[in-house]
Amino acid sequence: MKFNSDEKEFSVTSENLFWKRREFIRSLVGGAASFGLGYAFYAGADSKNNLQGKALQDQLSSEYVITHHNNFYEFSTSKQKPAEMAKDFKPGDDWKIEIGGEVENGGSYSLGDIKSWVNQEERIYRLRCVEAWSMVVPWYGFQLSQLIERVKPTAKAKFVEFKTLHDSKVFPGQKRGTFGMHTLPWPYSEGITMAEAMNPLAFIATGVYGKNLPGQNGAPVRLVLPWKYGFKSIKSIVSIRFTTRQPESTWNKRAPNEYGFYANVNPKVDHPRWSQATERRISDESFFGVKKIPTKMFNGYGDYVSELYKGIDLTRYF
Known part of the structure; x- marks a missing residue:
C-alpha cells in the first residue's frame, strides 16, 4: 500500500490547536502522513493500494491524559x-536495539542509527485498551516497514x-511479587506476523505531542498497532527478532x-470478565472515562487490515 497525496487540508480543532503551532491535516506527500489535529487518522481508502486521511470527529x-493514564x-x-x-527514566538516541533471527542485516544498533535510516513523521491513532478504555494519541515516529526493509528479513521470516x-x-x-503470588514472565514479549509488521499502519513511536516519548509511555521507542488492543504495542523495545515460528506473547x-x-x-468477542461492545473514552474530567462509545471492529481501521485475516475465524483466534 502507498499513501495518496491528493488529500485536502481539513479545518479541525484540538487541545488549544496543539499549542497553536501545527497545521493539521496536511496534504499527504510520498509516504509521509501528517497528524489530523483533533482527529483520528486513516479512516478511508480509495483503493487497495492507496490510503487517504479522513477526519473522523x-x-x-x-497531553495530560496521555501521559498520566498508563x-x-x-x-x-x-x-x-508510572508518570x-x-x-x-529519560533514555536517548544511544539506546541499543538488538536485531536478529532470520535477517540479513542483523546487529546491535542505536536508536540514533535507526532514526538515520527512516523518515520520521507525525500520526494520530486511536488507542483501545483491552480493559475497554480508549484515547486518541498524536504520535511521532516512523513506519515499521521502513526499518524492516532496511534490515532485510530472509524468506524464512514469518x-x-x-x-x-x-x-x-x-x-x-x-x-518478584508484582502480582501478589505471581508475576509476569519478564521480559515483556510480543509478536506479530510479518504481514502485520509490513502493514502501513504498523508504527514505531519515538515521541508524543511533539516531545520525546516519556518514560511512562514507553521511552525511548515503542510499537503502535492501532487496530489491536494496547497490550500488543510493546514499550521500551530492546530486541527485534525475525522468526520462523509464532513467538510467545506475554499476556497470551x-x-x-x-x-x-x-x-x-473486536466488539463481538468479549473478554471473559467484561464486554468489549463499548469503550470508555478517557478525559481530563474522569480517568475512568465517563463517555461510553461503541467499539469499532479493528478499532475503525478495518479498511486497511481486514485482508490480513481473510479465512481466519477471529472469534476463535482472537
Missing part, C-alpha cells in the same frame, strides 16, 4: 504511578518478536483464555 486526547506494569499496576516513577528492557533497577515492577502466555495472540479489537 475523534477529539484528540489531552498501563506500564514494569513500573506499577497503578494507572497514575511519577518514570520521571528520571513473524516478528519484540522484547522490552529487563532491568528491575529501572523497572521496579519486574521484581499468562492467560491464553483472556488474551489472544492476534488481539484485534
Whole structure:
C-alpha cells in the first residue's frame, strides 16, 4: 500500500490547536502522513493500494491524559504511578536495539542509527485498551516497514518478536511479587506476523505531542498497532527478532483464555470478565472515562487490515 497525496487540508480543532503551532491535516506527500489535529487518522481508502486521511470527529486526547493514564506494569499496576516513577527514566538516541533471527542485516544498533535510516513523521491513532478504555494519541515516529526493509528479513521470516528492557533497577515492577503470588514472565514479549509488521499502519513511536516519548509511555521507542488492543504495542523495545515460528506473547502466555495472540479489537468477542461492545473514552474530567462509545471492529481501521485475516475465524483466534 502507498499513501495518496491528493488529500485536502481539513479545518479541525484540538487541545488549544496543539499549542497553536501545527497545521493539521496536511496534504499527504510520498509516504509521509501528517497528524489530523483533533482527529483520528486513516479512516478511508480509495483503493487497495492507496490510503487517504479522513477526519473522523475523534477529539484528540489531552497531553495530560496521555501521559498520566498508563498501563506500564514494569513500573506499577497503578494507572497514575508510572508518570511519577518514570520521571528520571529519560533514555536517548544511544539506546541499543538488538536485531536478529532470520535477517540479513542483523546487529546491535542505536536508536540514533535507526532514526538515520527512516523518515520520521507525525500520526494520530486511536488507542483501545483491552480493559475497554480508549484515547486518541498524536504520535511521532516512523513506519515499521521502513526499518524492516532496511534490515532485510530472509524468506524464512514469518513473524516478528519484540522484547522490552529487563532491568528491575529501572523497572521496579519486574521484581518478584508484582502480582501478589505471581508475576509476569519478564521480559515483556510480543509478536506479530510479518504481514502485520509490513502493514502501513504498523508504527514505531519515538515521541508524543511533539516531545520525546516519556518514560511512562514507553521511552525511548515503542510499537503502535492501532487496530489491536494496547497490550500488543510493546514499550521500551530492546530486541527485534525475525522468526520462523509464532513467538510467545506475554499476556497470551499468562492467560491464553483472556488474551489472544492476534488481539484485534473486536466488539463481538468479549473478554471473559467484561464486554468489549463499548469503550470508555478517557478525559481530563474522569480517568475512568465517563463517555461510553461503541467499539469499532479493528478499532475503525478495518479498511486497511481486514485482508490480513481473510479465512481466519477471529472469534476463535482472537
